[in-house]
Amino acid sequence: MTPTSPARQIKLKSPREIGFMREAGRLVAQALDKVRTLAVPGATTAEMDEAVATIFREHNAVSLFRNYPNAHRGKPAFPAVICASVNEAVVHGIPNRRVLNEGDIVSIDTGCRLNGWCGDAAVTLPIGQVSAEATKLLEVTKETLNIAVQAMSHCRLWSQVAALMEQYVHDNGMAVVEKFVGHGIGQAMHEEPQVPNFVSKALIKHDIVLEPGLVLAIEPMVSLGTKNVDVLNDFWTVVTKDRRYSAHFEHTVAMTVDGPKILTALED
Numbered sequence: 661m662t663p664t665s666p667a668r669q670i671k672l673k674s675p676r677e678i679g680f681m682r683e684a685g686r687l688v689a690q691a692l693d694k695v696r697t698l699a700v701p702g703a704t705t706a707e708m709d710e711a712v713a714t715i716f717r718e719h720n721a722v723s724l725f726r727n728y729p730n731a732h733r734g735k736p737a738f739p740a741v742i743c744a745s746v747n748e749a750v751v752h753g754i755p756n757r758r759v760l761n762e763g764d765i766v767s768i769d770t771g772c773r774l775n776g777w778c779g780d781a782a783v784t785l786p787i788g789q790v791s792a793e794a795t796k797l798l799e800v801t802k803e804t805l806n807i808a809v810q811a812m813s814h815c816r817l818w819s820q821v822a823a824l825m826e827q828y829v830h831d832n833g834m835a836v837v838e839k840f841v842g843h844g845i846g847q848a849m850h851e852e853p854q855v856p857n858f859v860s861k862a863l864i865k866h867d868i869v870l871e872p873g874l875v876l877a878i879e880p881m882v883s884l885g886t887k888n889v890d891v892l893n894d895f896w897t898v899v900t901k902d903r904r905y906s907a908h909f910e911h912t913v914a915m916t917v918d919g920p921k922i923l924t925a926l927e928d
């Protein structure tokens with residue numbers, strides 16, 4: 661989501677509600693696991709979209725992405741159940757029939773509502789053999805998400821977690837995209853608070869206390885070159901300004917009395 665004002669109305673979830681969110685999250689994980697098997701040279705992102713739509717339909721889950729309103733007034737709603745963002749695309753790419761080639765990377769983001777509760781996750785997948793630079797981008801972005809989840813077990817405030825994420829990306833000579841951030845999630849996909857992957861004065865002023873019941877969609881977006889982005893003239897696809905590769909990993913994570921729990925993991 662795009663950062664806006666820091667107004668706060670955080671809805672903490674009970675253990676029972678987190679249990680429902682785990683079921684939605686597990687289905688999202690299963691959908692992404694299916695996509696992983698389709699991510700080969702010659703495949704298309706339209707095929708991936710159809711596979712995820714089928715899984716959601718079979719489980720009576722509702723896509724959180726299809727028909728999501730466009731931030732640009734009067735422009736088309738999102739037409740698919742996955743976002744598929746190839747190479748320089750960061751997020752919000754629209755699936756299509758273009759064939760994926762060896763060396764491409766594709767970020768797949770999807771979410772569903774199951775029995776009234778939401779799950780949201782993303783992975784970036786290599787298509788066949790990719791460059792050493794692209795491999796490192798995927799590793800660094802995935803590890804940035806890991807670092808965040810691990811840090812939630814001992815940090816009291818989100819700004820402490822975001823500082824570790826940002827530091828790790830910079831130590832690897834890459835950039836954190838700042839135009840888009842993670843978010844609270846529950847019965848709606850986008851709830852308060854906003855969850856930036858970097859530290860800002862606004863975050864310090866309106867910090868997030870990591871307490872049991874807090875459920876966040878954490879989603880670092882990392883680029884090889886600039887952090888700055890453009891939106892293509894489809895009014896959805898976000899690309900890096902320098903058109904270098906960008907990656908995106910996301911999990912829905914609940915704070916519990918036993919520490920952070922990934923709700924969009926395939927296995928417990």
Ligand code: MG
Pocket residue numbers: 661780781842843877879910
């Ligand atoms: Mg999200």
